[in-house]
Amino acid sequence: MGYKTIFHIDDDDDDVDFFAMAVGQLSASVNHFSFTDAAAALKKLETGELIPDAIFLDLNMPVISGQDFLLRLKTFEALRDIPVIILSTSSDPFTIQQIKNDGAIDFLTKPSGVKKLVTLLRPYLI
Numbered sequence: 001m002g003y004k005t006i007f008h009i010d011d012d013d014d015d016v017d018f019f020a021m022a023v024g025q026l027s028a029s030v031n032h033f034s035f036t037d038a039a040a041a042l043k044k045l046e047t048g049e050l051i052p053d054a055i056f057l058d059l060n061m062p063v064i065s066g067q068d069f070l071l072r073l074k075t076f077e078a079l080r081d082i083p084v085i086i087l088s089t090s091s092d093p094f095t096i097q098q099i100k101n102d103g104a105i106d107f108l109t110k111p112s113g114v115k116k117l118v119t120l121l122r123p124y125l126i
Contacts, residue, residue: 003053003083003124005031009041009069010058010087015110019056019087022117026125038064042072045079052082054124059088059099067099074103085124 008019016034023032033050035041038061044050055073059066066086074080086099086107096107111117 002126004029005033005052006125007033007035007041007045007050007052007055007057008087009035009038009055009061009066011036011038011061012058015058018114018117019121021114022121023125025114025118026121030125038066038069042069045073045082046076048078051079054083054085056085056087056124057104059086059090059095067102070099070102070104 006023008016008023010016010019013036016036020032020034023030033052042064057066057069061069064072066088070084070086073082073084080103083105084103086104087110088107089110090096091109099107108120111120
């Protein structure tokens with residue numbers, strides 16, 4: 001797919017760091033923007049200040065959950081076609097199907113290390 005500008009939204013600082021390391025190992029040309037606050041990311045999108053080619057989104061976050069973020073995103077005509085890939089610790093088949101029905105293009109279960117994360121992200125960034 002080769003997304004060149006991506007958002008990563010996750011409230012866990014360690015997961016944000018792992019994601020940044022994995023992206024760095026895959027490509028120096030990817031513009032990667034991390035947010036630990038889903039509301040701040042949504043604001044950037046709503047104002048058109050920054051529009052990514054894809055969004056990697058955690059599900060379990062305070063204030064705005066990943067699912068709520070996804071549903072809000074899909075209400076904006078200018079934003080609804082941005083591909084959203086869920087990156088979560090969940091692997092519940094019902095949750096995965098529900099999130100895909102809500103508009104996510106894929107659902108990835110967070111791996112335990114950077115090396116495995118690189119493998120998961122490779123198809124999206126190269």
